[in-house]
Amino acid sequence: VKIFEGEYESAKSDIKRKRFNQMLKFVKDKKNNIDAVIVYSTSRFSRTGSFDIIDELKSKGITVFSATSGYDARTAEGEFMQGVELLSARHDNRIKSKAVIDNGRKALLSGRWIQHPPRGYDMKTTKTKQEITINAEGKLIKKAFKMKAEENLTNEEIRIRMRAMGLNLAKQQWSKIFKNIFYVGYFSHNFLNGEIVKGPHEPLVSLENFT
Numbered sequence: 001v002k003i004f005e006g007e008y009e010s011a012k013s014d015i016k017r018k019r020f021n022q023m024l025k026f027v028k029d030k031k032n033n034i035d036a037v038i039v040y041s042t043s044r045f046s047r048t049g050s051f052d053i054i055d056e057l058k059s060k061g062i063t064v065f066s067a068t069s070g071y072d073a074r075t076a077e078g079e080f081m082q083g084v085e086l087l088s089a090r091h092d093n094r095i096k097s098k099a100v101i102d103n104g105r106k107a108l109l110s111g112r113w114i115q116h117p118p119r120g121y122d123m124k125t126t127k128t129k130q131e132i133t134i135n136a137e138g139k140l141i142k143k144a145f146k147m148k149a150e151e152n153l154t155n156e157e158i159r160i161r162m163r164a165m166g167l168n169l170a171k172q173q174w175s176k177i178f179k180n181i182f183y184v185g186y187f188s189h190n191f192l193n194g195e196i197v198k199g200p201h202e203p204l205v206s207l208e209n210f211t
Helices: 018-028 052-059 076-109 136-151 155-165 171-179
Strands: 036-039 063-066 121-125 130-134 186-188 196-198
Touching (some): 018 052, 063 076, 130 136, 136 155, 136 171, 155 171
Antiparallel strands (some): 186 196
């Protein structure tokens, strides 16, 4: 009846999978008269290995079938096998999540940033080397930190001055910048569990002026 291609959706949560949710909305609409959803593998149907979505569809008379599995999800045995695949998917995702966190933490501790740097910096990364440099915006942000430290200006006063210099940011953006320890030359990340790591990049403000 309709195909929903979502092979490029790598969201950790089913809620954030655009095509997946479009499919759910379509099949739940009674006017479409859908009684089956065919997926490549049940283990890839739900990123979280959740039974709730399949159970909800089942309550509406819609069965989820796996094209690569030999069981019939309409039978008691098939329902059991489907549950095993969902549990397997959940287990695999948790293992992958732990691996991502462990590898990310290891990279951060070694002085390698693992996501896009904050504004004011450019980053070039290869398998063997990473280079984080200050760009034109960074030079202006450095001046903003100097204004805050030496002239004790408010964020709004700095915003107005910076806008005149060509850097037009909202006051809330300046607030985030002034609280980001990356500009001091350190890494702070969820993977570090509150730990602060010295980075290899050039700071825009001294730790003394930052605090």
